[in-house]
Amino acid sequence: MKLPDEVGGYTGLLPLDKPPSEGGSGSGGLGWAGYRGWVYKAWKEGEGRCYMLRRIEGFRLQHEAAIAAVEKWTRVRHPGLVGVREAFTTRAFGDQSVIFVYDFHPCSQTLYEAHLSPLATLPPNPWSTPLTHHAHHGGAAAHAAPYRSAARPALPSTAGGPGGGAGGAGTSPVLPERVLWSYVVQIASALKCVHNSALAVRTIDVSRILVTGKNRVRLGGAGVLDCLTWDGGQSIPAHQQDDLLSFGKLIIALACGSTSAVHNLPKSVDHISRMYSPDLKNVVLYLLSKPGPRKTIEEVLVLMGPRVVDELNSSLVAEDTIEHELMRELENGRLVRLLAKFGFINERPEFDHDPRWAETGDRYLIKLFRDYVFHQVDETGRPVTDLSHVLTALNKLDAGVDEKLMLVSRDEQSCLIVSYREIKNCVESAFADLSRS
Structure with missing residues (x-):
């Protein structure tokens, strides 16, 4: 099907649904209240920014208030939520469709694609490391069976379980507990923000949550079901309880390495108790418990209190690392600006009707400094390509230190002793002359 050139002010539509050869259905998703959904990347006219468009095919809007319900989501901002921008109806695809616009996160994957798909690149990968548990793990092993390939031999099982799990010989690698807790804390934090805004996510599923970076997850698809099954917001409390139940099932799927693990809860909980810490098991059991007015996301956060502190510490370390890299x-950037000024000044063919401008006065001093930094030779006449010398000299110039250095002309007939501060003043003066012209 040929895509329209423009939809609601968005152009350059590019399909993001993966073909079957890459683990996708190739025909859209049917998990939206029975409607087929498609995903596109597009550019907003007048902004130059990319957004993700989720199209729900064949949906006829019955109430204008259903679209207005999405407006509430545009005011919810949280680092664990894919931002909602707007929603509108369109006939640009030849049918009645509704479009939901979200922030675009390039190179992201769903949790299923990242961890559970046969083509997954992150652990656990049931295709290349099939679950081979003891007899009491038979249920979980059976759930992993559909992912096994007869064409590829199973890898030998490893002893012990990562992330604090006490697995014995014969257990396979699972999702490390530290990574799993990171996901759980981020999702719980986003859920708290959403529930406190009197909304419900309703898309807590391995195929709806995006992995947008290293151990970084965001809830996707917010607002879609609110629009498709609009009831005036009367069912929000029930949907919030469903969020908690879905959250528990999500943890089970990731911990057991299979989306089918939720169909055999006793075996799955037993697997979690053997491979992970008791804290995780307690959180799962609470999330799977019966709904009630006292069952809230706040209580879940109380249960995982120490793990929240661990995640906070990791975030602070990551922040310090990023800040160091930015510094x-x-x-x-400072050195690039200096080099740019050198490029404007040195060897300039003419300025202010003076062909000799770049070779006289302050500019001659700058030329000699350029030779000192970049054009030195050793005792045999070979070029000196010492990057540390270049960085040291440019940093001293940028700081304008009073340290003296000797500059020698190419014919060795002139020798000048000047400070870095004086050279910096010459550079600033020459560049100012060019700027004023």
């Missing part, structure tokens, strides 16, 4: 880039 390095800031240093690079």
Whole structure:
């Protein structure tokens, strides 16, 4: 089907649904209240920014208030939620469709694609490391069976379980507990924000949650079911309880390495108790318990209290690391500005009707400094390509230190002793002359 050139002010539509060869259905998703959904990348006219468009095919809007319900989601901002921008109806695809616009996160995967798909690149990958548990893990092993390939031999099982799980010989690698807790804490934090806004996510599923970076997850698809099954918001409390139940099933699927694990809860909970810490098991059991007015996401966060602190500490470490890297880039930016000024000044063929401008006065001093930094040779006449010398000299110039250095002309007939501060003043003065012109 040929895509329209423009939809609601968005152009350049590019399908994001993966073909069957890459683990996708190739025909859209049917998990939206019975309607087929499609995903596109598009650019907003006048902004130059990319957004993700989710199209629900064949949906005829019965109440304008259903679209208005999405407006509430546009005011919810949380780092664990894919931001909702707007929703509108369209006939651009040749049918009645409703479009939901979200923030675009490039190179993201769903939790299913990242961990549970036969083509998954992150652990656990049931295709290449099939679950081979003891007899009491038979249920979980059976759930992993559909992912096994007769064409590929099973890898030998490993002893022990990662992430604090006490597995014995014969257990397979599972999702590390530290990574799993990171996911759980992020999802719980996003759920708390949504529930406190009197909304319900309703898309807590391995195929709806995106992995947008290392151990970074975001809830996707917010607002879609609110529009498709609009009831005036009367069922929000019930949907919030469903969120908690779906959250528990999500943890089971990730911990057991199979979406089918939720169909055999006793075996799955037994697997979690053997492979992970008691804290995780307690959280799962609470999420799977019967709904009630006291069953809230706040209580879930109380149960995982120490794990929240661990996640906070990891976030602070990541923040410090990123800040350190940004400071390095800031240093690079300062040096690039200096080099750009050198490029404007040195060897300039003419300025202010003076062909000799770049070779006289302050500019001659700048030229000699350029030779000192980049054009040095050793005792045999070979070029000196010492990057540390370049960085040291440019940093001293940028700081304008009073340290003296000796500059020698190419014909060795002139020798000048000047400070970095004086050279910096010459650079600023020459560049100012160019800027004023």
